[in-house]
Amino acid sequence: MSESAANTPSGDATARIENVVIIGSGPAGWTAAVYAARARLDPLVIEGGPSREMIPGGQLMFTTDIENFPGFPEGVDGQKLMADMKTQAERFGTRVVTDDVVEVDTSVRPFRLVTRYSGEYFARSVILATGARANWLGLHNEERLAQSGGGVSACAVCDGALPAFRDQVLAVVGGGDSAMEEATYLTKFAREVVIVHRRDSFRASPIMAERALADPKIRVAWNSEVVDVLGDDFITGLRLRDTVTGAESTITVGGLFLAIGHTPNTGFLKGVVDLDDAGYVIPAEPWRTGTSVEGIFAAGDVMDAYYRQAVTAAGTGCMAALDAERWLAHGVEGTPHEIPAEPVASEPIAAESVAADS
């Protein structure tokens, strides 16, 4: 039940006020959209734009085999799962804009959302579902070679099959589930995979660690940290430092894959809602999705540094939509939200910015 906005904060009479804008298009965002659309809130999803680190559809776009999402006994391809989630949300009337939100203005009601390319949107409620992105070591040569296509990547599933990595010795940095998954995946293409880990044991789940350690193509450089990435146009090796003795050594590798955790995509939310030290959105109450700002809710990895799974992201996406629906039903600035008898037909909004396949 969106309406023309005669009284948007900018005074733009052509703008419309959305009941709920969902920012992000991973499992959290699409699940929130399915619930909000079926509740006849006529949601708008701003799904993000493609960048070096993230694409619409979120993190699962970078993985081929999802074996732990319920309902798929044989597993499911990540891109297919995300395409199907989007289709399901659209089936109930969800509208989609392919763009990034760069600012959320909470000094006005309805909230004003500023995007990178497609202008401003106004929303009574907002669901933050912007997920997280891969971390880098922060070494000069790592960044240089990553940007120039010189054999350094933060996504084995995206890049591991490239011809340049075939039959090479590849390094994976990290000790968690992502590192185990990436190392195991890379054995399909590599001659050998070396996991470089700062400690003498993994923090990955036992089943993932055991699978990696049992693989004859994988070996581990324990107590080792990367201090430099070697190579001019393409990586040729790594300079390692022993974290116990301090001794340095060099190993020859033909590729480097980072698997050292994630940073929540909340740069545009600093000073908007309460964030923890790592940048994750802090829920106002345990087991609820409300944030420090009434009417703004959060779901998925952006508010969950602990579970970080597709199914938990989807679960909190459901919770956020229900929380937003109840919040709207109790009235925004004294005006009860009315749910129309029939779903509202989608109206075009900034037509050129709506994804052609959305």
Ligand SMILES: Cc1cc2nc3c(=O)[nH]c(=O)nc-3n(C[C@H](O)[C@H](O)[C@H](O)COP(=O)(O)OP(=O)(O)OC[C@H]3O[C@@H](n4cnc5c(N)ncnc54)[C@H](O)[C@@H]3O)c2cc1C
């Ligand atoms: C390689 C890999 C393999 C994985 N395998 C599994 C698995 O097998 N099983 C499992 O359960 N989990 C797996 N995960 C974890 C799972 O992908 C995440 O837990 C899940 O995707 C989180 O969903 P989300 O909706 O919170 O966010 P994300 O999936 O991170 O999606 C966030 C979305 O927000 C968008 N966005 C970001 N900033 C903005 C902005 N400013 N404006 C608009 N949009 C924005 C992004 O483009 C993205 O589309 C894997 C993760 C990785 C990296």
